Amino acid sequence: MKKSCSFVIICPVFKYEIFYHPLWLPNEPRTRSASWRNDAGQINLMRYYIITYGCQMNKNDSERIAAILEQRGHKPASNAQGADLIVLNSCSIRQSAVDRIYGKINRFGNKKIIVAGCLLEYDKKRLAVHKNISFWHPNDYFNLSPIPQSRFSAFVPIMTGCNNFCSYCVVPYTRGREKSRPAKEIIAEVKSLIKKGYKEIILLGQNVNSYSYNRKHITHNNNLLPERTPKTSRAKSKAIDFPKLLKLINNLPGDFRLILLTSHPKDMSDELIETIARCQKITPQIHLPVQSGDNQILRKMNRHYTTAHYKKLIKKIRAAFKKYRPSGAKSPLEGRAKAAPGAALARKTNFPPVTISTDIIVGFPGETKKQFQNTVKLCREIKFDKAYIAKYSPRPGTAAAKLKDDVSPKEKKRRWLILDKLINAKYY
Ligand code: SF4
Numbered sequence: 376m377k378k379s380c381s382f383v384i385i386c387p388v389f390k391y392e393i394f395y396h397p398l399w400l401p402n403e404p405r406t407r408s409a410s411w412r413n414d415a416g417q418i419n420l421m422r423y424y425i426i427t428y429g430c431q432m433n434k435n436d437s438e439r440i441a442a443i444l445e446q447r448g449h450k451p452a453s454n455a456q457g458a459d460l461i462v463l464n465s466c467s468i469r470q471s472a473v474d475r476i477y478g479k480i481n482r483f484g485n486k487k488i489i490v491a492g493c494l495l496e497y498d499k500k501r502l503a504v505h506k507n508i509s510f511w512h513p514n515d516y517f518n519l520s521p522i523p524q525s526r527f528s529a530f531v532p533i534m535t536g537c538n539n540f541c542s543y544c545v546v547p548y549t550r551g552r553e554k555s556r557p558a559k560e561i562i563a564e565v566k567s568l569i570k571k572g573y574k575e576i577i578l579l580g581q582n583v584n585s586y587s588y589n590r591k592h593i594t595h596n597n598n599l600l601p602e603r604t605p606k607t608s609r610a611k612s613k614a615i616d617f618p619k620l621l622k623l624i625n626n627l628p629g630d631f632r633l634i635l636l637t638s639h640p641k642d643m644s645d646e647l648i649e650t651i652a653r654c655q656k657i658t659p660q661i662h663l664p665v666q667s668g669d670n671q672i673l674r675k676m677n678r679h680y681t682t683a684h685y686k687k688l689i690k691k692i693r694a695a696f697k698k699y700r701p702s703g704a705k706s707p708l709e710g711r712a713k714a715a716p717g718a719a720l721a722r723k724t725n726f727p728p729v730t731i732s733t734d735i736i737v738g739f740p741g742e743t744k745k746q747f748q749n750t751v752k753l754c755r756e757i758k759f760d761k762a763y764i765a766k767y768s769p770r771p772g773t774a775a776a777k778l779k780d781d782v783s784p785k786e787k788k789r790r791w792l793i794l795d796k797l798i799n800a801k802y803y
Contacts, residue, residue, distance in 0.1 A: 420448045421487070424458035428475065429466025431579055431636055433492050435530035437464045438521035440491060440511070445522065458486065465492040467545045470768045473498055480505060493549035497771050517556045529573045531564050532556065533620065534580035539639060541666075542677045542774035543736065543767065546581055553581075555588040558615040562623060569629040577634045578624075584635075584642040589614040618650040625654035633657045637664065637734075641679040643688050652695035652729075659700055661692055664734035668753030669746040672739050677774065682753055689731060689757055696729035732761040735794060738787035739767045740778035747790050754797055762798040764791050 423444050427437040440462055441451065452458035461483050466472040473494075480488060480502065490502060491511040502508055523529045534555040537546045565576055580586060615623075624633060633656050640663055651657050663685075667673050670681050735750060754762070766787040769776040782790075 420450070421459040422452035422457055423449050423460040423462060424452045424455045425462040425464060426455070426479065427464040427492075428472045429464075429468060429492065431530060431577065432532065432535070432581065433464045433466060434524070435521060435532055435579055436492060437462070438523055438530065439519040440464070440489075441522045442520050455483065460487045460489070462489045462491060465490055465494050465498075467493045467495050467498065467549055467770060469765070470770070476502075480508070493545060495545055495549060495770070495772055517560065523568075523573070527573065528575035528577065529568045530577045530579050531561060531568070532579045533561050533583060534586050537581040538585070539582065539641075539679070540677055540774070542675060543739065543770065545770045545773060548772055550581065553585060555586050558588050558620055558623065561620065562627070565624055566627060569627060569631050574631050575634065576624075576631055577636060579636055582637065582639045582642060584617050584638045584644075584647055586617040586620060587614055588620075618644075618647050621650050621654050621657065625656045631656060634660070635662075637662055640665070640685050640688055643692075645691065648688070648691050648695050649699075652692070652699040655700070659696055659729040660732065661729060662732045662734075663688065663692075665753065665757075666734060666736050667739065667742070667746075668750035669742070672742055672746050675741065675775070675778070676736075676739060682749070686753070686757065692731070693727075693729060700728050727760075730760040731757065732763070733757075733759050734763045734765070736765050736767050737790035737794065738782035740769075740775060740780055740782070742767075742782055751793060751797065754794060759798050761802070762794060764794050764798075766791055 423441075425437045425441060427433050444460075444462075445451075449460065455461055461479075463476055463479060465476050476490070476494075476498075485507055488505070488508045489511055490499075490508055494502075494510070499510060502510075517532060517535075521530070534553055536550045536553045537544075538553045540547050561578075568576060621633075621635075633654070635651070635657065638661070643663065651661070665682075665685050666676055666678060668682055673681065735754075737747065737750075766784070767775075767780070767782070769778075769780050
């Protein structure tokens with residue numbers, strides 16, 4: 376924490392982050408919120424309440440924001456009504472999430488509000504008219520120690536940002552380019568969580584399998600630079616990529632399991648598949664977003680793979696798990712589950728060596744009924760164990776937002792229901 380504090384204070388370059396960083400908020404004379412201090416000039420200690428939207432990255436950011444606020448002496452409130460300070464950790468992935476932020480802000484009247492997370496400049500400008508709002512840019516949050524919300528499971532971010540520019544997605548605009556966190560720092564955090572008794576470590580990133588860390592990415596003030604692919608073979612051998620990082624974490628002593636979120640099919644190399652299958656602490660669950668089962672739509676989405684490539688990957692993943700973890704061989708904690716209620720039923724069930732889940736978008740601009748049927752066909756072929764299905768909504772500033780959103784809401788809903796029934800009905 377101290378490292379982050381001193382960085383924020385001394386760095387003259389990142390004035391933007393200094394200005395908006397929550398460490399400054401309680402004694403922030405330069406902003407509109409002069410009432411962070413009382414008449415005697417002391418910092419007003421406040422009750423805070425965090426509302427988180429969106430993905431696990433945001434949940435993890437919220438845990439780190441809570442740590443900062445508590446370090447400054449603020450205390451959590453049990454609900455928004457009882458809080459003086461509201462943190463809205465926003466998500467811009469879908470318009471509905473952004474609309475909820477606007478709704479909440481209007482409801483909270485004059486309470487102090489910090490808006491964090493993924494927010495487009497367009498929305499920032501619109502929100503900036505509210506005098507009680509400050510923004511927090513998520514840069515540099517790797518250095519902060521979180522307050523985990525669970526005593527069993529903890530998030531460990533390994534990278535942030537994205538270079539892929541999928542045409543529907545705002546992440547490269549809101550979180551910036553990929554930045555990988557130093558391997559040493561990740562391992563230290565995992566070790567400390569294991570020591571505290573955490574049993575489930577979730578390695579997080581917008582695209583974890585493009586993780587690549589090389590010492591040159593770190594500047595004198597411990598800030599991270601965007602990733603650069605090592606050019607020479609010597610530099611390559613020095614860089615720590617995702618398979619190397621996984622092996623290092625898997626080899627740590629302790630009774631824990633690892634979950635990886637989220638991967639991009641184009642970065643799923645053979646070496647990575649083999650490593651994941653061999654590292655016994657990684658849960659045999661792979662989440663690999665396919666988004667569409669139609670090549671033309673995938674091209675329009677700027678996904679950089681074809682359905683044939685995706686199917687090949689799934690085949691390789693299943694083969695690797697079958698080889699290294701035949702049925703019955705589970706992650707370390709699953710052995711214990713045999714003693715749990717319902718275990719007899721579980722033993723009778725024939726578990727596959729690996730389960731596969733995915734993300735799918737229905738109703739992307741121009742998606743015809745035939746193209747949607749290609750997605751249905753792919754889902755039937757692959758037999759996903761679970762799918763997170765989203766109805767497309769245009770996000771301002773993305774490439775897809777320039778395309779005509781021509782699939783009606785009714786038709787999007789119909790397509791959503793078909794896939795949900797096909798893949799997720801077993802969970803009803
Ligand atoms: S890979 Fe695509 S969908 Fe995922 S965060 Fe990056 S741009 Fe967004």
